[in-house]
Amino acid sequence: MRERFLRAARGQRTDRPPVWLMRQAGRYLPEYRELRADHSFREAISTPDVAEEISLQPWERFGVDGVVMYSDILVALEPLGLDYHIESGVGPVVADPIDGPTDVPGSHDPVDDSLDYVGDLLERLTERVGEEAAVIGFAGGPFTLASYAVAGEPSRSHVPVRGFRAAHPAAFDDLLAAFADVVVEFLQYQVEHGADVVQLFDTYAGLLGPEDYEEYVLPVHQRILDAVDVPTIIFVRNMAGRLDQLAASGADVVSLDWTVDIDAAREQLGDLPVQGNLDPSYLLGDPDFVAERTRELIDRAGSSGHILNLGHGVDRRTDPLAVEAFVRTAKSIER
Amino acid sequence: MRERFLRAARGQRTDRPPVWLMRQAGRYLPEYRELRADHSFREAISTPDVAEEISLQPWERFGVDGVVMYSDILVALEPLGLDYHIESGVGPVVADPIDGPTDVPGSHDPVDDSLDYVGDLLERLTERVGEEAAVIGFAGGPFTLASYAVAGEPSRSHVPVRGFRAAHPAAFDDLLAAFADVVVEFLQYQVEHGADVVQLFDTYAGLLGPEDYEEYVLPVHQRILDAVDVPTIIFVRNMAGRLDQLAASGADVVSLDWTVDIDAAREQLGDLPVQGNLDPSYLLGDPDFVAERTRELIDRAGSSGHILNLGHGVDRRTDPLAVEAFVRTAKSIER
Numbered sequence: 286m287r288e289r290f291l292r293a294a295r296g297q298r299t300d301r302p303p304v305w306l307m308r309q310a311g312r313y314l315p316e317y318r319e320l321r322a323d324h325s326f327r328e329a330i331s332t333p334d335v336a337e338e339i340s341l342q343p344w345e346r347f348g349v350d351g352v353v354m355y356s357d358i359l360v361a362l363e364p365l366g367l368d369y370h371i372e373s374g375v376g377p378v379v380a381d382p383i384d385g386p387t388d389v390p391g392s393h394d395p396v397d398d399s400l401d402y403v404g405d406l407l408e409r410l411t412e413r414v415g416e417e418a419a420v421i422g423f424a425g426g427p428f429t430l431a432s433y434a435v436a437g438e439p440s441r442s443h444v445p446v447r448g449f450r451a452a453h454p455a456a457f458d459d460l461l462a463a464f465a466d467v468v469v470e471f472l473q474y475q476v477e478h479g480a481d482v483v484q485l486f487d488t489y490a491g492l493l494g495p496e497d498y499e500e501y502v503l504p505v506h507q508r509i510l511d512a513v514d515v516p517t518i519i520f521v522r523n524m525a526g527r528l529d530q531l532a533a534s535g536a537d538v539v540s541l542d543w544t545v546d547i548d549a550a551r552e553q554l555g556d557l558p559v560q561g562n563l564d565p566s567y568l569l570g571d572p573d574f575v576a577e578r579t580r581e582l583i584d585r586a587g588s589s590g591h592i593l594n595l596g597h598g599v600d601r602r603t604d605p606l607a608v609e610a611f612v613r614t615a616k617s618i619e620r
Numbered sequence: 621m622r623e624r625f626l627r628a629a630r631g632q633r634t635d636r637p638p639v640w641l642m643r644q645a646g647r648y649l650p651e652y653r654e655l656r657a658d659h660s661f662r663e664a665i666s667t668p669d670v671a672e673e674i675s676l677q678p679w680e681r682f683g684v685d686g687v688v689m690y691s692d693i694l695v696a697l698e699p700l701g702l703d704y705h706i707e708s709g710v711g712p713v714v715a716d717p718i719d720g721p722t723d724v725p726g727s728h729d730p731v732d733d734s735l736d737y738v739g740d741l742l743e744r745l746t747e748r749v750g751e752e753a754a755v756i757g758f759a760g761g762p763f764t765l766a767s768y769a770v771a772g773e774p775s776r777s778h779v780p781v782r783g784f785r786a787a788h789p790a791a792f793d794d795l796l797a798a799f800a801d802v803v804v805e806f807l808q809y810q811v812e813h814g815a816d817v818v819q820l821f822d823t824y825a826g827l828l829g830p831e832d833y834e835e836y837v838l839p840v841h842q843r844i845l846d847a848v849d850v851p852t853i854i855f856v857r858n859m860a861g862r863l864d865q866l867a868a869s870g871a872d873v874v875s876l877d878w879t880v881d882i883d884a885a886r887e888q889l890g891d892l893p894v895q896g897n898l899d900p901s902y903l904l905g906d907p908d909f910v911a912e913r914t915r916e917l918i919d920r921a922g923s924s925g926h927i928l929n930l931g932h933g934v935d936r937r938t939d940p941l942a943v944e945a946f947v948r949t950a951k952s953i954e955r
Contacts, residue, residue, distance in 0.1 A: 441776060444935050448904030494899050494931075495881045523879060525861025544858060546830045564829050569783030596829075600779050 287481060290350045290419035294482055294516040294538050296558045296590035301618035302583055305351030305421070306608065307520075308598030309343040314605060316342050326371045330356050333405040340410055344418055346605070347612040351482075351592075352418045354406050354475075358425030358486050359433060361467050363400060364393040367434055375438060382437030383449075386456035390463050396470045403471075404478035411479030422480030424471050426487020426521070427464035427505045434460070443492050450497060458501060465505040469512045476515050484518040484540065485509060491523030498530055506534040518560055522597070528553050543596025547585045558590030563611070565595040568603045572610035579614040588620050622816060625685045625754035629817055629851040629873050631893045631925035636953035637918055640686030640756070641943065642855075643933030644678040649940060651677050661706045665691050668740040675745055679753055681940070682947040686817075686927075687753045689741050689810075693760030693821050694768060696802050698735060699728040702769055710773060717772030718784075721791035725798050731805045738806075739813035746814035757815030759806050761822020761856070762799035762840045769795070778827050785832060793836060800840040804847045811850050819853040819875065820844060826858030833865055841869040853895055857932065863888050878931025882920045893925030898946070900930040903938045907945035914949040923955050 290303040311317055317339060321329060329335045340355040359377050362369055367390070368380040383389065397404065403422075410420045428446070436445040450457040472483050490502045510517045519536035525545045532539060532554055541550055541562035550559060567578050583593060593615045599608065625638040646652055652674060656664060664670045675690040694712050697704055702725070703715040718724065732739065738757075745755045763781070771780035785792040807818050825837045845852045854871035860880045867874060867889055876885055876896035885894060902913050918928060928950045934943065 444901050447901030451902045451905030451909060491879065494878045523858055526880065543829050545861065566779050566782030567786045570786030574786060
């Protein structure tokens with residue numbers, strides 16, 4: 286329910302935790318695989334008819350409280366003229382990676398031109414779900430976008446972009462700023478078109494050491510989140526040792542990966558609402574195991590300011606019955 | 621120098637920090653690439669003549685204080701009858717991955733049979749470097765070995781082994797115990813053949829949540845490290861939020877990845893010696909940048925119980941001049 290989601294995002298008490306899952310629309314769902322058989326990934330996300338149906342699949346099947354738009358963090362590369370495609374078995378590949386300071390883009394196309402299909406999708410979703418669920422928009426964060434743009438393809442430890450920081454510190458700053466400009470415009474555009482809440486996925490920024498994170502990443506997170514007028518959620522992995530840097534972003538909700546101890550997080554973050562943080566691999570266990578672990582997490586997280594979610598996206602090997610057990614456990618709570 | 625290394629490992633004051641680098645013998649060195657042109661990776665590590673020469677290359681070029689045997693964490697799969705090969709562009713591939721509880725190996729071949737080339741190599745290195753450097757042995761940790769054995773190939777978030785834990789908790793425990801048995805025997809064997817110090821690389825175990833780590837990983841680390849009679853070093857990534865779990869392993873030295881703040885680590889770990897933790901991507905910057913950052917780290921780490929190293933292995937894109945700047949900075953210290 287939309288109101289339950291927004292209450293939790295404001296830190297208020299809820300009758301039960303609102304629930305959704307990162308990457309809840311995806312390959313683990315047979316109805317998703319069926320639809321995707323006829324459409325490439327880029328085609329599916331940029332065709333509002335198809336993207337609408339996919340976005341709604343987990344809502345229709347499980348009755349989650351949040352409907353996240355079916356899209357991709359990399360679409361924010363488009364307004365900067367960075368062309369990419371999805372290569373089977375590899376992942377996203379950027380045609381012409383950023384190789385040095387002179388490649389850093391100086392300006393971008395208006396978001397409502399190149400990404401108008403996102404606005405269209407959000408309007409459809411808002412109209413369709415009404416008060417029944419919160420509509421969630423999102424964007425990739427500057428470091429994560431920069432990582433793909435510099436490496437040109439997925440990279441295990443994101444060494445290329447980290448090496449770019451070492452070799453060209455000033456250009457690295459400019460690069461993050463260029464992405465931040467796009468992300469600000471993109472998230473504001475999403476809010477104008479109906480997003481109730483937006484999540485910033487700077488998933489890989491925690492691969493910078495604490496000082497580099499403070500110097501380069503935190504200021505752009507603050508600028509982005511300050512520019513958005515609906516509740517915001519921030520997600521960065523590998524931040525268990527420095528949750529204060531997530532809190533300092535100004536986000537309304539901190540999304541915790543599964544390596545964060547929920548009790549320690551609650552203690553460190555005080556009243557700041559949290560999202561998460563069940564280990565997604567638990568959903569490869571049987572439904573009883575999932576229900577037990579989910580129940581434990583809900584109890585530990587407490588009754589105010591907790592949005593139930595995983596600590597990362599749903600894995601493609603997940604049985605939909607495990608997701609069902611996860612959502613059902615949230616719904617079984619009465620308080 | 622051997623004595624400088626051992627003093628730091630015992631937490632004592634040293635005239636300057638001893639220095640070595642994880643993966644210091646590797647593709648970034650032209651003399652390594654030249655030698656490897658004639659030998660496959662498996663052939664190079666299992667031929668003592670070749671492995672000796674490769675192990676000594678960084679010592680001869682840079683004068684590091686530690687010579688780490690040229691080998692691979694996965695050799696510990698061999699005594700368990702798990703066959704693997706290195707596939708170009710993919711990494712290590714295990715021929716017959718562990719798929720369920722019935723695949724968990726119950727016993728292993730004696731280490732001095734299947735891994736006798738390691739003992740031979742260590743004897744050669746000890747004889748060659750004498751008091752000039754510490755000879756460092758190592759083994760992969762149980763979780764990291766299990767990850768390769770279950771997934772069958774490198775996996776970004778190690779979901780297969782984490783899913784194995786969720787689906788088969790008891791068998792997961794047995795699997796880690798089976799690897800721990802091999803690792804104990806293997807490290808003792810290395811000490812018998814001359815290793816001055818050994819490092820346990822359970823690099824990926826930090827991908828388990830804190831409770832799972834406590835339940836499954838910590839007890840095997842304790843058992844392994846307790847069984848070894850020379851100074852031990854433990855290395856696990858993504859542990860910044862729970863350094864206490866590394867300290868509890870009983871290791872003599874805790875190796876810190878680059879996402880750990882050195883001041884916070886020193887405060888949390890008290891007198892426990894540390895190793896690390898320069899961001900390896902800094903070595904993609906110019907030599908002045910490397911020297912400046914290295915100097916800063918040395919100053920912050922203090923004059924006792926610090927072994928200078930990177931926070932992870934040397935990246936193959938590194939210029940040897942950057943490594944030279946790193947080592948030279950350590951040697952320039954006078955105190």
